[in-house]
Amino acid sequence: MAILPHSARALLKSVFGYEEFRTGQEEIIAALLEGGPVLAVMPTGSGKSMCYQLPALLEERLTVVVSPLIALMRDQVQQMKALGVAAATLNSMNSRPENEAARIALREGALRLLFVSPERLALDGLIAELRSASPKRLAIDEAHCVSEWGHDFRPEYRQIGVVAEALGGVQVAAFTATADKTTRGDIANKLFASPPRIFLHSFDRPNIELNFSPKDQPRRQLARFVEKHRGESGIVYCSSRDRTELLAEYFNAHGHEAVAYHAGLDQTVRNRNQDRFLQEDGLIAVATIAFGMGVNKPDVRFVAHADMPSSVESYYQEIGRAGRDGLPADTLTLYGVEDMAFRRRQIDGKDIPEDRRRFEHGRFNALAMLCEAPACRRQTLLAYFDEKVSPCGRCDVCTGQVAVYDGTIPAQKALSAVWRTGQRFGAAYLADVLTGAGSDAVSRNGHENLKTFGVGKELGKHVWISIVRQLFALGALQIASEEHGGFALTDRGADVLRGRETVMLRRDPEKRRERRLHTGPARPLDAGDERVLAALKRKRLALAREEGVPAFVIFPDKTLIDMAEKRPATLDGMLAVHGVGERKLARYGDAFLEALAEALD
Numbered sequence: 001m002a003i004l005p006h007s008a009r010a011l012l013k014s015v016f017g018y019e020e021f022r023t024g025q026e027e028i029i030a031a032l033l034e035g036g037p038v039l040a041v042m043p044t045g046s047g048k049s050m051c052y053q054l055p056a057l058l059e060e061r062l063t064v065v066v067s068p069l070i071a072l073m074r075d076q077v078q079q080m081k082a083l084g085v086a087a088a089t090l091n092s093m094n095s096r097p098e099n100e101a102a103r104i105a106l107r108e109g110a111l112r113l114l115f116v117s118p119e120r121l122a123l124d125g126l127i128a129e130l131r132s133a134s135p136k137r138l139a140i141d142e143a144h145c146v147s148e149w150g151h152d153f154r155p156e157y158r159q160i161g162v163v164a165e166a167l168g169g170v171q172v173a174a175f176t177a178t179a180d181k182t183t184r185g186d187i188a189n190k191l192f193a194s195p196p197r198i199f200l201h202s203f204d205r206p207n208i209e210l211n212f213s214p215k216d217q218p219r220r221q222l223a224r225f226v227e228k229h230r231g232e233s234g235i236v237y238c239s240s241r242d243r244t245e246l247l248a249e250y251f252n253a254h255g256h257e258a259v260a261y262h263a264g265l266d267q268t269v270r271n272r273n274q275d276r277f278l279q280e281d282g283l284i285a286v287a288t289i290a291f292g293m294g295v296n297k298p299d300v301r302f303v304a305h306a307d308m309p310s311s312v313e314s315y316y317q318e319i320g321r322a323g324r325d326g327l328p329a330d331t332l333t334l335y336g337v338e339d340m341a342f343r344r345r346q347i348d349g350k351d352i353p354e355d356r357r358r359f360e361h362g363r364f365n366a367l368a369m370l371c372e373a374p375a376c377r378r379q380t381l382l383a384y385f386d387e388k389v390s391p392c393g394r395c396d397v398c399t400g401q402v403a404v405y406d407g408t409i410p411a412q413k414a415l416s417a418v419w420r421t422g423q424r425f426g427a428a429y430l431a432d433v434l435t436g437a438g439s440d441a442v443s444r445n446g447h448e449n450l451k452t453f454g455v456g457k458e459l460g461k462h463v464w465i466s467i468v469r470q471l472f473a474l475g476a477l478q479i480a481s482e483e484h485g486g487f488a489l490t491d492r493g494a495d496v497l498r499g500r501e502t503v504m505l506r507r508d509p510e511k512r513r514e515r516r517l518h519t520g521p522a523r524p525l526d527a528g529d530e531r532v533l534a535a536l537k538r539k540r541l542a543l544a545r546e547e548g549v550p551a552f553v554i555f556p557d558k559t560l561i562d563m564a565e566k567r568p569a570t571l572d573g574m575l576a577v578h579g580v581g582e583r584k585l586a587r588y589g590d591a592f593l594e595a596l597a598e599a600l601d
């Protein structure tokens with residue numbers, strides 16, 4: 001393996017202000033410096049960008065970075081400029097003079113990083129310009145966008161391979177945070193002319209807590225969750241536009257600050273909401289999945305799913321937006337039988353070949369299994385990415401909020417109710433039959449006379465609904481009819497009913513024990529530190545407003561926390577703070593020393 005030159009570590013400190021490389025960065029950077037194609041798969045927040053930023057500075061050569069979202073590119077350019085790095089972006093949202101300035105810098109050979117959207121990259125004129133600037137490397141961010149199997153497929157990404165060849169001899173380095181085996185193979189085939197060296201890192205994000213809960217009273221459940229995180233930044237994902245607006249209103253009415261975000265909003269409103277989310281502390285974005293890819297705010301403290309995501313991959317990607325700074329973050333995913341039916345109907349309604357449909361159902365099933373998992377969530381999640389870990393201790397199953405039991409007998413009762421009522425009724429109806437509670441509909445259908453009527457008296461209606469949902473997630477039941485819903489047995493269901501297979505079920509908690517979640521800094525700050533931290537944040541906000549950049553571009557939370565603890569009194573002392581490099585020291589050092597002095601007065 002190649003060894004990283006000392007100058008790399010020196011740059012890490014002098015430019016970025018960091019003492020150590022994060023796991024994986026060193027070997028990837030070494031491989032990039034050595035040459036040859038590289039594909040790096042690392043989780044969100046692990047510091048992928050550093051892997052191409054640092055070599056560009058070290059070699060003093062141009063790296064062209066392909067990135068799918070303009071907002072993302074702008075952020076990165078802002079952050080790079082704040083560090084004193086020559087960076088620019090070429091995209092359709094730039095003004096003419098902005099694009100012209102970027103082109104001039106490119107011609108003069110001054111740029112180290114040029115961020116380009118994939119659409120732009122393929123334009124003939126640009127290829128010629130790039131060729132004369134002889135870039136050393138083509139870095140492809142969010143490389144999974146090239147895969148048609150992935151959830152973020154971008155047709156423009158398919159051109160990148162061609163462009164790389166047109167640029168001749170340029171090193172191709174692709175980065176992604178999502179890649180199950182299929183997607184990984186796809187990336188390697190489509191972006192590279194020869195097989196890349198692949199660096200695969202653990203997908204585990206140990207700082208993210210994983211919690212799932214069956215939908216009971218979704219608003220209340222969400223309200224309890226965001227209440228625990230009052231004053232922190234977070235995202236709440238919904239499956240429909242209407243719901244984002246309703247929920248945002250609801251949160252606002254309960255004294256939180258929330259904004260809605262979805263593709264149907266007016267562009268200016270949408271941009272304003274996104275900017276507010278990026279720049280302010282403690283705002284909740286209630287959003288559809290249209291929100292997120294361009295958001296690399298490092299201090300998102302929680303992500304909730306008000307509705308079930310569409311696959312394990314999207315789930316992972318979406319919760320991955322929390323805790324990119326490595327500090328503790330919390331997640332909650334609500335799921336219910338309607339969600340499962342909705343997602344399955346969505347897949348059935350798509351105009352796609354049969355094998356593709358089966359594949360998508362399979363993908364969704366994996367998520368349903370994760371929601372109903374009777375074992376550690378992290379184990380189940382990582383197993384999906386072919387990773388084995390021990391129980392994590394930081395999920396709702398590990399912390400004992402979920403009890404598991406042999407549910408074969410109740411499962412048989414429920415399946416028998418499905419069978420005897422003619423395989424066309426939903427969970428609530430089945431529960432009325434099983435508990436013997438009956439209803440007008442039950443009497444109308446004469447189902448009070450069935451053998452199954454009242455065989456489940458020992459359990460409540462809620463429990464039966466949960467069992468039906470779990471049987472659906474386990475693949476023992478399927479949707480009976482596109483139009484009218486209801487459940488029918490699958491082959492597996494028939495096996496369970498005949499006693500050929502056993503099932504483990506989970507007991508839904510009657511009432512959740514409220515746990516104190518340790519969010520915030522890993523080591524709790526004492527009261528004095530908290531006060532100092534608040535003062536530093538105020539200073540940061542003032543500077544951010546002045547410069548019109550997001551707060552984290554000035555300094556991330558981690559830096560302010562470290563500063564509040566170290567309380568440097570001199571510029572030299574300030575340089576020892578995590579995330580303070582020479583450029584930022586020169587620019588903000590005095591301002592923050594002053595803020596510290598005032599706070600400690």
Ligand code: ADP
Binds near residue numbers: 022045050
């Ligand atoms: P990714 O693209 O993998 O999601 P980023 O490149 O956005 O992650 O990095 C996430 C955060 O980690 C950024 O704020 C970045 O500055 C920070 N970071 C990167 N490398 C290091 C390091 N070696 N030490 C400390 N922080 C780092």
Ligand code: ZN
Binds near residue numbers: 377
């Ligand atoms: Zn666990």
